[in-house]
Amino acid sequence: MSKQTTDTDVAFISALAELLNKNDLTELSVKREYGEDDSLEVRVVKQANVVTVTAAAPAPAQHYAPAAVAAAAPAPAAPEDPAQHPGAVTSPMVGTIYLSPEPGAAAFVTIGGQVTAGQTVLIIEAMKTMNHIPAPKSGVVKRILVEDGSPVEYGAPLMIIE
Numbered sequence: 001m002s003k004q005t006t007d008t009d010v011a012f013i014s015a016l017a018e019l020l021n022k023n024d025l026t027e028l029s030v031k032r033e034y035g036e037d038d039s040l041e042v043r044v045v046k047q048a049n050v051v052t053v054t055a056a057a058p059a060p061a062q063h064y065a066p067a068a069v070a071a072a073a074p075a076p077a078a079p080e081d082p083a084q085h086p087g088a089v090t091s092p093m094v095g096t097i098y099l100s101p102e103p104g105a106a107a108f109v110t111i112g113g114q115v116t117a118g119q120t121v122l123i124i125e126a127m128k129t130m131n132h133i134p135a136p137k138s139g140v141v142k143r144i145l146v147e148d149g150s151p152v153e154y155g156a157p158l159m160i161i162e
Contacts, residue, residue: 009040016044082145082157089136089159091152095126099148107148109141115161122146122158135161 009032016028032040082088091097099107099122109121115135124131143160146152 012040013042013044016042082143082160083155085157085160087137087139087142087160087162088157089121089133089161091124091154091156091158092133093124093126093131094154095124095131095152097146097148097150097152097158098123098125098130099144099146109135109144109159111141111144113141115139115141121161124152133158137161 012032016030019025019028027043027045029043030041032042034040083090099109101108101123108119108123109115115121116138117136118134120132121135121141122133124133139161141159142162145157145159152158
C-alpha cells in the first residue's frame with residue numbers, strides 16, 4: 001500500500017469529520033471502494049465534544065485513520081437521561097404500556113397530578129397478564145415518557161415523579 005493512499009484516506013476522514021460538524025450531524029457512515037477486494041469503511045460519530053472515527057478494511061489492505069478528531073465547535077449539552085433521574089419510574093418488565101385501566105377510560109395519572117406511594121400509575125401487559133405498576137413514592141407527576149399502547153423494555157424510564 002502506498003503512502004499516498006494512506007494520506008488520501010486520512011484527508012477523506014478529516015473531511016467527513018468537518019462535514020459532520022458543519023451540518024450538525026451526529027453520525028456519518030461511508031464505504032469507499034478501491035477495487036474488487038479493497039475498500040475502506042468509515043463511521044464517524046459525534047459524542048459530547050469529540051468526534052470519534054472508526055475504520056475497518058478487509059485484509060490484505062491496511063488503511064490507517066486517526067482514532068479521534070477534535071470537534072471544531074462545542075456540541076450542545078447532551079440531553080439528561082430520564083432513567084438516571086432520582087424520581088424515575090422504570091419498567092420492571094418487557095411488555096406493552098397502558099396509561100388507563102381500559103380503552104376510553106381516564107388515565108391513571110396526568111402530568112402535574114399528585115400521586116401517593118403504592119398508587120397504580122400505569123399497567124404493563126406481559127404474556128396476556130395486566131401488571132399494575134405502583135408509584136414508588138408520593139409526589140407530583142412531572143413527565144410521562146411513554147405513549148399509551150407502546151412497547152417497553154426492562155429498565156426503560158416510564159415517568160418522572162418528584
